[in-house]
Amino acid sequence: MIQNIAKYLIENWKQLVWPLVLFVAVLALGWLFRRVLFARLRRWAASTRTQLDDILIESLHGPFLLWVLILAINLATEYSDLPRSVTRWSGKLLLALWIISLTLALARVSGRLVRVYSARLEGALPVGTLTEVLASVTIWILGFLTLLQQVFEVDIRAILAALGVGGLAVALALQDTLSNLFAGFYVSLAGQIRIGDFIKIDAGQSGYVQDIGWRSTMLKEASGNLVLIPNNKLSQSIVTNYHLPEKKMGIAIVVPVNYNSDPSQVERALSEVASAAVGQVPGLLKEPAPSARLIPGFGDTSMDFTLACHVAEFADQFLVQDELRKRIYRRFREEGILFRSQSDQGVS
Numbered sequence: 001m002i003q004n005i006a007k008y009l010i011e012n013w014k015q016l017v018w019p020l021v022l023f024v025a026v027l028a029l030g031w032l033f034r035r036v037l038f039a040r041l042r043r044w045a046a047s048t049r050t051q052l053d054d055i056l057i058e059s060l061h062g063p064f065l066l067w068v069l070i071l072a073i074n075l076a077t078e079y080s081d082l083p084r085s086v087t088r089w090s091g092k093l094l095l096a097l098w099i100i101s102l103t104l105a106l107a108r109v110s111g112r113l114v115r116v117y118s119a120r121l122e123g124a125l126p127v128g129t130l131t132e133v134l135a136s137v138t139i140w141i142l143g144f145l146t147l148l149q150q151v152f153e154v155d156i157r158a159i160l161a162a163l164g165v166g167g168l169a170v171a172l173a174l175q176d177t178l179s180n181l182f183a184g185f186y187v188s189l190a191g192q193i194r195i196g197d198f199i200k201i202d203a204g205q206s207g208y209v210q211d212i213g214w215r216s217t218m219l220k221e222a223s224g225n226l227v228l229i230p231n232n233k234l235s236q237s238i239v240t241n242y243h244l245p246e247k248k249m250g251i252a253i254v255v256p257v258n259y260n261s262d263p264s265q266v267e268r269a270l271s272e273v274a275s276a277a278v279g280q281v282p283g284l285l286k287e288p289a290p291s292a293r294l295i296p297g298f299g300d301t302s303m304d305f306t307l308a309c310h311v312a313e314f315a316d317q318f319l320v321q322d323e324l325r326k327r328i329y330r331r332f333r334e335e336g337i338l339f340r341s342q343s344d345q346g347v348s
Helices: 002-011 013-046 052-078 084-120 129-150 156-173 175-190 231-236 263-277 314-335
Strands: 198-201 206-212 216-220 226-230 239-241 249-257 291-298 303-311
Touching: 013 052, 052 084, 084 129, 129 156, 175 206, 175 216, 175 231, 216 231, 226 231, 249 263, 249 314, 263 291, 263 303, 263 314, 303 314
Parallel strands: none
Antiparallel strands: 198 206, 198 239, 206 216, 216 226, 249 303, 291 303
16 A cells, blocks of 8 residues: 555655645644744733743643644645545544644643642642652544544454453452552652642651652651652651741740859840840741740759740741840840750759
């Protein structure tokens, strides 16, 4: 058949000049129209508050070129005298391109909608790549099955049956991989661990969640190092999330002082130091207000006070504690309040 088509093209090339010119012209005009149209659509989308239009525009930008190609092939075929066998295959080609373009557009839209929807949830942070990939892969699988059935006339029922039998063997061979996959999917959907959260697991690793992938979850430690934790291990661990139910957290600074100190004076000094630092020390919050109490109380060599205050998030506590301790030290020196020396014995 290919030889017959080649022979026909050689013998009747003059009859193909006009369809070829029409094909190139439609393709060029379509490409130019695409540039102008999407440039104006992006400017319009930039003036709106919703993100749905941005998602649709970016998702349709690539498939639109395939639609132009479909139009060019269709018009060129209509105005040509190609044999029936060629035009029949051109129809299959157009149908295949149409299915592929729709699948591409829907896969892009679904993946991006998952990210935008998660961002709109109260207190939610962007989801990991796993959820986006699963949404896109589902669309691609449906598109592939549609392509097999509509274009290649394959009975997909036999394929689905074969996949069901083969899936059991694959599941047994890939138990660890599938365990990580489904654990990561569960972690993403549960919403208890989100990208951007600072977490600590019972094994000791801690850091900001960078991504929840199909095999592992990536943490970025305070030191800047990356830690990869298998999803199935993460789902079985005891996890402390320092960003839930809210980012702000309380901190406590224990201050031991000499037994000769006046407790009321110490409490007042600690409270005033912390209150004065609000607005000056990054991360230190005004509300709830800082407070000082004689807790844990009477130690063997000192009266132990606790200064309680709140910081905006987990990472702020280190700078806040450092700065408050230095200010407390200077304030105690000004007022003559003594810290209890470990070498001192008894109560004086």
